[in-house]
Amino acid sequence: MGIRQGGTLTPPAGKRDHVQGPEDAPVTLVEYGDFECSYCAAAYLIVKKVQEAMGDQLRFVFRHFPLTQIHPHAEGAAEASEAAAAQGRFWEMHDLLYENQRALDQMHLLGYAEELGLDTQRLVRELEERVYQPRVREDFMSGVRSGVNGTPAFFINGIRYDGSWDLVPLLEALESVSQEVAI
Amino acid sequence: MSTNQDEVSKSQQPKSALPSGSQAPDFTLAATPDQKISLSDFRGRPVILAFYPADWSPVCGDQMSLYNEVLPEFKRFNAELLGISVDGAWCHSAYRQNRNLHFTLLADFEPKGAVARDYGVYRKSEGVCERALFVIDGNGRIAWSYVSPIAVNPGADGILKALENLSAKEEPADGNQTGRHADAAGR
Numbered sequence: 001m002g003i004r005q006g007g008t009l010t011p012p013a014g015k016r017d018h019v020q021g022p023e024d025a026p027v028t029l030v031e032y033g034d035f036e037c038s039y040c041a042a043a044y045l046i047v048k049k050v051q052e053a054m055g056d057q058l059r060f061v062f063r064h065f066p067l068t069q070i071h072p073h074a075e076g077a078a079e080a081s082e083a084a085a086a087q088g089r090f091w092e093m094h095d096l097l098y099e100n101q102r103a104l105d106q107m108h109l110l111g112y113a114e115e116l117g118l119d120t121q122r123l124v125r126e127l128e129e130r131v132y133q134p135r136v137r138e139d140f141m142s143g144v145r146s147g148v149n150g151t152p153a154f155f156i157n158g159i160r161y162d163g164s165w166d167l168v169p170l171l172e173a174l175e176s177v178s179q180e181v182a183i
Numbered sequence: 184m185s186t187n188q189d190e191v192s193k194s195q196q197p198k199s200a201l202p203s204g205s206q207a208p209d210f211t212l213a214a215t216p217d218q219k220i221s222l223s224d225f226r227g228r229p230v231i232l233a234f235y236p237a238d239w240s241p242v243c244g245d246q247m248s249l250y251n252e253v254l255p256e257f258k259r260f261n262a263e264l265l266g267i268s269v270d271g272a273w274c275h276s277a278y279r280q281n282r283n284l285h286f287t288l289l290a291d292f293e294p295k296g297a298v299a300r301d302y303g304v305y306r307k308s309e310g311v312c313e314r315a316l317f318v319i320d321g322n323g324r325i326a327w328s329y330v331s332p333i334a335v336n337p338g339a340d341g342i343l344k345a346l347e348n349l350s351a352k353e354e355p356a357d358g359n360q361t362g363r364h365a366d367a368a369g370r
Contacts, residue, residue: 069251069283144253149338150245 007147007160013061018090020051021059026181027174030061030155032143035078035097036071036104043152044098046167053171057178062094064139065151073104075136080109082132083123089116157181197303200315200330207232207319208301212289213272220265220287223323229262229349230319231342234304234312236333238270238278238288246314246336251284253339260346265289268312269296304330318345321353 013019013028031047033040051060064081066074077097084093096112097104106127113123126132143153147160154161154170156177163169201207207230211221222230235246250257250264257264266288270278275288291298296312299305304313316337318327327345331337 067248067252069285070248140252141256144249144256144339145343147338147340149249149336 007162009146009155009158009160010142012158013059017061017063018085018094019059019061020091022056023059025057025059027054027057027178028059028061028155028157029174030063030158032063032065032139032148032151032153034064034066034071034074034151035081036074036101037067037151038101040152041098041101043165044095046165046170049167050171050174054174054178058174063143064136065143065148065153066136066140067151075133076106076109076127077104078136079127079130079132080113080123082135083126084113084116084118086126086132087118087122089118092116196300200303200313200328201317201325203325203327205325207317207323207325208298209323210298210301212267212291212298214287214289215276216272220289222319225263226323227321229260229321229326229346230317231257231262231264231346232267232302232315232317232319233264234267234299234302234315234317236306236309236311236314237268238274247284248282249336249339250286251282253343254285256339256343257346260350262318262346263287267291267298269299269310306333316342318342318349320349 009030013030017030029047029050031040031043033043047060051058064078066078068075081090081093081097084090093112093116096115100108100112109127110120110124113120146155152165154165156173161170161173163173207222209222211219214220233246233250247266250266254264264286266284266286268275268288269291270288271292272290275290278284279288289298291312295310296305299312302315302317304315305311306313314331314333314335314337316327316329316331317325320326326349327341329337329341
């Protein structure tokens with residue numbers, strides 16, 4: 001029993017997820033991220049470049065993996081992004097949070113919601129009632145069960161990617177999977 | 184700890200991590216500068232032993248921070264998580280506070296690494312524990328063990344699978360004593 005199986009994404013990317021790119025893209029990149037993690041903020045910029053380079057060949061999915069005990073604002077930010085998602089603006093909020101990682105307290109979250117033209121009363125109420133806590137935890141636990149051991153963690157077509165996520169190696173890994181799929 | 188005794192215990196030490204099915208060697212270690220804990224204190228409940236090389240090193244930080252977040256899931260199985268390294272109790276105490284860890288860290292400090300040696304997970308060359316996981320059942324038997332490459336955080340999925348298997352095995356016909364409910368002893 002010393003052998004550990006892991007590294008397969010469970011559940012696979014699907015309807016519950018926040019998705020960018022076409023559903024039938026040959027490659028799906030899933031990231032488990034934490035809005036307060038500095039490595040994730042670096043990865044955010046790299047993923048943007050990867051998306052630009054791959055266009056319709058790539059579907060990108062973001063799932064929450066907040067390490068709340070070392071990042072005191074990560075959970076609130078994750079729930080705020082879900083509140084934005086409920087108003088159809090997940091990705092805009094996702095981007096704002098990573099671009100303003102050092103300002104994730106309640107007041108700033110509210111500011112970003114205003115900037116996006118969201119119904120802030122609704123957002124504040126939902127955050128107070130912790131409406132999206134179960135969803136964030138569900139993402140987190142799916143990550144744990146899939147073998148996520150830190151952030152950011154990436155899965156390419158459902159398999160954990162343990163290589164470097166610098167632009168060149170990540171792009172190479174994605175493109176090689178894309179070619180395999182095409183054959 | 185005479186030299187003679189050291190030699191005797193060395194000859195009996197396992198060369199690799201104790202496998203599933205072995206009896207888990209009991210031990211008593213400092214949990215805080217003034218409190219000691221024995222493995223046998225947790226009889227009747229699963230115990231997760233997470234040996235790791237050192238407080239403060241980045242990968243360990245991630246691993247212990249991850250376990251900190253997964254703690255509620257471990258509690259669902261009524262399991263106790265114990266982190267173990269060769270760091271002293273004061274070092275553990277500062278580390279726990281800094282990382283806001285909500286579980287016990289044990290100091291395998293004197294004689295250095297003695298418990299890690301008993302479990303076959305001491306790295307003599309560096310003088311630290313391997314990054315090794317053991318899930319021990321309520322009868323003190325090892326149900327699952329895993330040694331990760333030292334620089335790789337092994338995550339928590341293996342532990343959760345082992346706890347699930349244990350709970351499926353132990354679940355009696357009447358559905359009682361499944362050990363799924365965290366009791367008052369839960370820290």
